[in-house]
Every structure is written in structure tokens, then in C-alpha cells.
Amino acid sequence: MKKLSLTFLVLMAVTACKTNPFTGKSTLNFYDNSQVFPMAFSQYDQFLEENKVVTGTSDAQMIARVGQRIASAAERWLDANGYPGYLKDYQWEYNLVDNETVNAWCMPGGKIVFYTGILPITQNETGVAVVMGHEVAHALADHGAQRMSAGTLQQIGAVAGNVAIKDDETRGLFNQAYGVGSQIGVMLPFSRKHETEADRIGLQIMAIAGYNPDEAAELWKRMKAAGGQAPPEFLSTHPSNDTRISNLTAWAPAAKQEARKFGVTSFK
Numbered sequence: 001m002k003k004l005s006l007t008f009l010v011l012m013a014v015t016a017c018k019t020n021p022f023t024g025k026s027t028l029n030f031y032d033n034s035q036v037f038p039m040a041f042s043q044y045d046q047f048l049e050e051n052k053v054v055t056g057t058s059d060a061q062m063i064a065r066v067g068q069r070i071a072s073a074a075e076r077w078l079d080a081n082g083y084p085g086y087l088k089d090y091q092w093e094y095n096l097v098d099n100e101t102v103n104a105w106c107m108p109g110g111k112i113v114f115y116t117g118i119l120p121i122t123q124n125e126t127g128v129a130v131v132m133g134h135e136v137a138h139a140l141a142d143h144g145a146q147r148m149s150a151g152t153l154q155q156i157g158a159v160a161g162n163v164a165i166k167d168d169e170t171r172g173l174f175n176q177a178y179g180v181g182s183q184i185g186v187m188l189p190f191s192r193k194h195e196t197e198a199d200r201i202g203l204q205i206m207a208i209a210g211y212n213p214d215e216a217a218e219l220w221k222r223m224k225a226a227g228g229q230a231p232p233e234f235l236s237t238h239p240s241n242d243t244r245i246s247n248l249t250a251w252a253p254a255a256k257q258e259a260r261k262f263g264v265t266s267f268k
């Protein structure tokens with residue numbers, strides 16, 4: 001019995017593997033966009049209803065402008081690399097919310113929130129592009145769905161043989177992954193591997209969007225400096241350490257090189 005369920009788990013894990021276009025690596029993912037996106041869209045709408053969305057200010061316009069440029073850069077990259085239509089189910093939205101919490105997040109399907117509290121650290125449009133690129137990269141690489149899948153495997157493992165993943169279990173895993181029910185956007189930390197992937201992908205996208213990737217390391221230095229006694233929310237899920245900063249510095253020239261393939265030769 002135990003052996004059988006183990007075989008099943010291995011089989012299921014193998015068939016649930018998807019290739020991440022950005023890393024070329026095979027990853028464990030049980031979930032389709034069609035299962036995850038509707039949950040993200042309704043939670044996002046609810047969040048906007050319950051919070052104060054900033055509209056019409058130059059900051060709000062900047063968030064939307066950076067978001068559009070980052071989304072368009074991601075689309076160009078995917079088209080050029082043999083993944084046309086990868087973003088067809090995305091419904092991009094970029095909102096600034098009046099809240100002093102230092103945080104920003106992107107839910108599956110391109111639903112983005114920046115809190116006004118992060119703006120003193122991003123400082124300018126390029127700083128916003130660093131955070132936007134990173135958060136969008138988590139969504140593009142399906143990191144949330146992978147985290148849900150790891151949870152699924154644990155659940156199935158726990159009940160050994162109870163193979164069907166029920167809808168409410170899927171919802172529970174989604175809520176857990178995205179902090180729904182406690183404080184939305186306060187998510188479980190991504191793994192260090194996912195953080196590193198999001199840094200690398202984000203850097204590439206921001207450069208294709210025309211933003212200077214050299215500024216990524218500077219943003220994370222400012223984020224690190226904002227730590228101390230009471231680290232901002234963003235730092236609880238995104239530790240800013242010297243490895244992260246030196247990685248970003250080392251990868252910036254390759255990101256610029258990639259951007260040149262798309263005709264981008266100057267960066268702001």
C-alpha cells in the first residue's frame with residue numbers, strides 16, 4: 001500500500017513538471033493558469049475594494065507606466081524565445097495603494113500592488129522598475145503555483161492514497177501561499193532559489209524595458225539599510241544580503257547585452 005502510493009506520487013510529480021521558459025529548468029507544478037488565475041483575480045478585486053487605491057497622482061501614473069513597460073518587455077522576450085501566447089491569460093493591472101507598509105507584490109496573472117510605503121526606498125522610476133521586474137518575475141515563473149504544488153504533495157503524502165485534489169484544498173493552498181485570510185500580500189517567503197531566479201529574470205526584463213539594471217544593486221542596498229530594529233515587511237520575505245547585491249552587480253552587464261538584442265541601447 002505504502003509502496004503503491006509512493007509510486008503514484010513519483011508518477012504524479014513527473015507528469016506535473018513544466019519547463020520554465022526563463023530558466024529552461026523543469027519545475028513541479030500541478031496547477032494550470034485556469035485554476036489559479038480566477039482565485040487571484042477575485043482576491044485582487046476584493047483587496048482593492050477594501051483598501052485605498054491612489055489614482056490620478058504622478059506616483060500612481062508612474063506605477064502604471066513602469067508596469068506597462070515591464071509587461072511589454074516580458075512579452076517581447078517570450079515572443080522572441082519561442083513562447084508566443086504565454087501571457088494570453090494574463091490580465092495586467094498595476095495599482096498604488098495608500099499604506100505605509102513597505103511592500104509590493106504581484107499575484108498570478110499579473111495583478112500588481114505597490115504600497116506608498118515602499119516609494120521612499122524605490123526613490124525613482126528606475127527603483128520602481130527593479131521591484132516591479134522582480135515581483136513580475138515571480139508571477140511569470142509560476143513560483144506561487146510551485147509553492148502550492150509543494151503543499152499539495154505534502155497533503156497527498158499525508159493522506160497517502162487520497163489522490164483527488166479537491167477544489168477547497170486548492171483554495172486553501174492558494175490562500176496560504178498568498179497570505180489571504182491573514183493579511184493579503186504578506187506571503188510566506190519564497191525560497192532562496194526562487195528569489196535568485198526572480199532577481200535574474202527581473203533584471204533582464206527591466207533592461208529590455210529600458211531601465212538601467214545597474215540600479216538593481218543600489219535598490220537592494222537601500223532596502224538593506226532600511227532594515228535594523230524593525231525590518232520592513234518586504235524584507236521579511238526578501239532578505240537583502242551581500243550575496244544578492246553582488247549577484248545583481250555581476251549580472252547587470254549580461255542584462256544590458258540581452259536588451260541590445262531588442263534594440264535597447266540606452267538605459268534610464
Ligand SMILES: [Zn+2]
Pocket residue numbers: 134135138190194195198237238
Ligand atoms: Zn521575491
